[in-house]
Amino acid sequence: MNFKKLTGALALSAVVASSLVAADTVKIGVQAPITGKYANEGQGIDQFVKLIVNEKNEQGGLLGKQIEVVTCDDEAKAQKAAVCAKKLVNAGVFAVIGSYTSGATQAAQTTYYRSKVLQTSDGTSDDLIKKKYWTFFRNSFPNSAQSDFTAEYMVNTKKYKNIVVLSDYSSYSTGLGDATEASIKKLGGNVVFRGKIKSGTQNFTAMLTKIKAMKPDAIYYSGYYTDGGLLRSQQAQLGIKADFIGGDSNDNPDFLKLAGKAAEGTVLINFPTPDILPYKEAKKYLGMYEDTYNMKPPSIWAVVNADGLRAIMHGVEQTKSFDTKKISDYLHTLKDYPGITGPVTFRNDGERIGAKFMVYSIQKDGSYKVVGQ
Template identity: 30%
Template sequence: MFRYFLNNHACTIAAVVLSTTSVAHAADIKFGFAAPLTGPQSHYGEEMQNGLILAIEEANQKGVKIGGKPAKFSLVSRDDQADPRIAVQVAQQLVDQDVSGILGHFNSGTTIPASRVYHDAGLPQIAMATSPEYTKQGYETTFRMMTSDTQQGAAVGKFLVQKLNAKKVAIIDDRTAYGQGLADEVDKAVKAAGGQVVRREYTTDKANDFTSILTNIKGTAPDAIFYGGLDAQSGPMKRQLVTLGIKAPLVSGEMTRSDTFIKLAGDAADGTYASLAGVPLEKMAEGKVFEQRYQARFKKAPGVYTPYAYDGAWNMISAMEKADSADPAKYLPELAKLSRRGATSEHIAYDKNGDLKEISVTIYEVKGGKWEMVETMVSQAN
């Protein structure tokens, strides 16, 4: 009896110790992340990843509690190489890693096919992708980090006709989901504003010689040329445009609004316009504070997409906090009705499709080899 009591007493003590230890242990919560981390678009993936890392590190330092335990957040990263086929493979790998949510992908062309994998697995996804098709699929799991191209394209088309006085506009796109989607929206907006699309040309996101396309466009004497695509193409395109003696300004989207474009375009970069979903860092709700924290952590300035990725991570973390759970089925409703002040905006919230309710678009121009803000447009979606 005495031995039995001691053994039971020992078991009781052990159980108490184990129970106490389990309460003290952190709840391990993994986020999946995918973007181009190698190749010509790797700089986009890196600046996005850094924003996520900063948010996760801050959440861990803050001691965010989920399910009564201090959460230990981590990031499982995969390189989708900006390739839709690889993106689907990567998506399944992340699902198999038992992640609690997805922060990515970057490109619209990779995000859209991957989103089907995440939806089938019931995983909430907050992506950088700006193509309107991403959130038009009817998936309750899809959310954005930035303004969609439907909203951005409308602003750019209006800017072309009303501010640049471009009544005749030529349009080129790279046939990617991003490039074509944005170009289509600009096409509609130019016509709605009273302008005319005098020619539509197509290229690819691997091309570097645009002489034939630009020669065809030159014959239509456009007032402006819009390009939907990446900086890897818009840079050499601007150089060739100048070489051919075309005076019409080149206007493009946020993928052109980069230091890479300026490097590739060289002396020809000046006079180029680019739209960017969002507002300049210095005009963001917590832009200056965010920049200081980022500089301290990474010893360099944040990229264009960095603060939006940062807010995307905090949006998901905040939803988990509100639900007191990392179970996707439990925190997904909280993500859908999210309302918070972030680094990029004082009013972060989603509509029924997962698009941001606040529409913000900024137009930039290259002057003296540097991007300078021309104007910012902020409104609320209907």
Template identity: 30%
Template sequence: MRHRSLLIITTAVTAGALTLSACGSRDDSSGGSDGGGTTTVTIGLDAPLTGDLSALGQGIKNSVDLAIKTANKNKEVPGVTFKLEALDDVAQAATGQQNATKLVGDTSVIGVVGPLNSDVGQSMQKVFDDANVVLVSPANTNPELTQGKDWQSGKKVRSFKTYFRTATTDAIQGPYAAQYMYNEKKLKKVYVIDDKKTYGAGLAATFSDEFTKLGGQVVGTDHINPDDKDFSAVASKVAQAKPDFVYYGGEYPAGAPLSSQIKNAGAKVPTIGGDALFSAEYIKLAKQNSEGDLASSVGAPLETLDTAKKFIADYEAAGYKDAYEAYGGYSYDSAWAIIQAVKAVVEKNDGKLPENDDARKQITEAMQTVSFDGVSGKVGFDEFGDTTNKQLSLYEVKGGKHVPVKSGVFGG
């Protein structure tokens, strides 16, 4: 979504262990979690682990944790043991930036997974880029983060060489939903609302542009404060405008009560939004009023992918109390991409990671060419750091669950 680890290197001085020169602190007593004298590499995580979006954040955290445990069990990088350090950004840009500054201040930090929110990602990008620390988000979807502020005019510029993402962008997510609502649902009038944040406003704009291009009519627009809970004034305006449906650019903590209050105001029409509405929490909050609402999300439904079957089974077996949610597969793949980049650098340097800044530089360079069959499908990155996987899906709430109704690649 919009708008979502840190590698801390310590060295164990034992024969046969992978050696690091000057990149990180020494810990002669550690020897890694397996007791075999390996180098310990910490993959950190930045996500909202508390607060309204914690369901998504915990799903991200657990999925990264599972990737790390899998890598250690399979000895994916000989001589290296990975561990997790999770940081909570509370879905706040200022907190995310503080976390980023803290991480790069440690010379042993050479990679980061996260964050969830696009506005948080924006606040972190320059910090990591200045330090040459790779950042892979499983959830940021605002196009500007990879393609620059003028991306809509066709002038795409990559501003941050260290930033990558495994989630596809709102440049296709919004239009994909617009085509479905206009061409397949045959709905021609929409009321568009957003939360004025980087993710929500950007997503609503790409939806509106495509919907009107197709011939649809935007009968009203509005903005809300996502921290509010009473949306009765906006709901009344929606009811008076008589749209066929509502499009909301924002996240589920506000989107669910907004949809519910719109229906209670007399507008018995569906609300559709982006991947930040694709959560079981949305249904819990809106209850019966969530029926018929829709959400787009990145990728194909994990349950339909052969590549995701092991992830789903292993996640269940691990006993995590929170669901992997919308970004579980992409979080696993983000962590695995960093692991593969570390592996490539180690192999390139005869079993060693180079010193300090050179290690960070080589990890970033290796990330650009990482390619593997991941949980979410084929994982790789284009010249902007965007995922090469452009698959999208739409889900409708039916019988209290999000049911996939369409999946494919946006046709432009």
């Protein structure tokens, strides 16, 4: 065989080998903060995805194909999220789970849309749905749903007279803070101050000293646990007696560590915590997670992302296809799919509907007590 024929044969065999691998496997991406300040959340998402995938592979795979998980660490940063999106698309994934933050999710959205790659995220910013990308599905619930619930609790249940609303500058936190302020005012509540902090500042005494002079009876914080725990601790150090209410992203074990003794009495508003989810699927998969990793999920966010993955796999099986448009069309009509976090129903714009929130009070031992729903 001459050189040209030999190289041609080698090239053909490489194509055939590649086709065989592609025929036997399918790739799902995870875009999450595996490192950085939200690492425990990102790692929880990655671990839960791999748990679900391993189960499916042991059952024979997805339409007979073994699933390979490709993980990209976006550190919850928009720039790195955009890089992750390109890497995962180039890796050949047909769907991506993530990211954890709305900002990182949004930074990757357009790339996935243009590449016809499905994306499901726990990001709660209402902006994530505005472009109406057929590739995007929210596996949690939007800020607007949480803000109405929060305002109802603060204005009508607790009857707070002077409320401070704080956020950081991220799209998620700002959006939730603004929506909550608007919901409070719609109910006739009084927001005495709407402020913003720079995430990662560590020392918030200047802002808190300003707030102390306003004599609020409630401080609501819509940002992440990494700052929320410090805010709560420093509030106590300054002797500010106001109740502290944290939005959903304060619900993390590290909030307790950062707040220290001041964590007691803190109120958090979020979906039902994993340990009290009453569904059959919750008991099964949360038990599997704990058996596999010798720990509980860091928060509800790993669990809702697992539901996003399970919904996509269900769509593949129902359409008997990896055609992402066909899967998307099916998911837009999905109703009451039995999720770990409860029935999963998507609206025709990819929004998950049927939000349910709970109010938790942190006890002295760090446990949660349900005080409202």
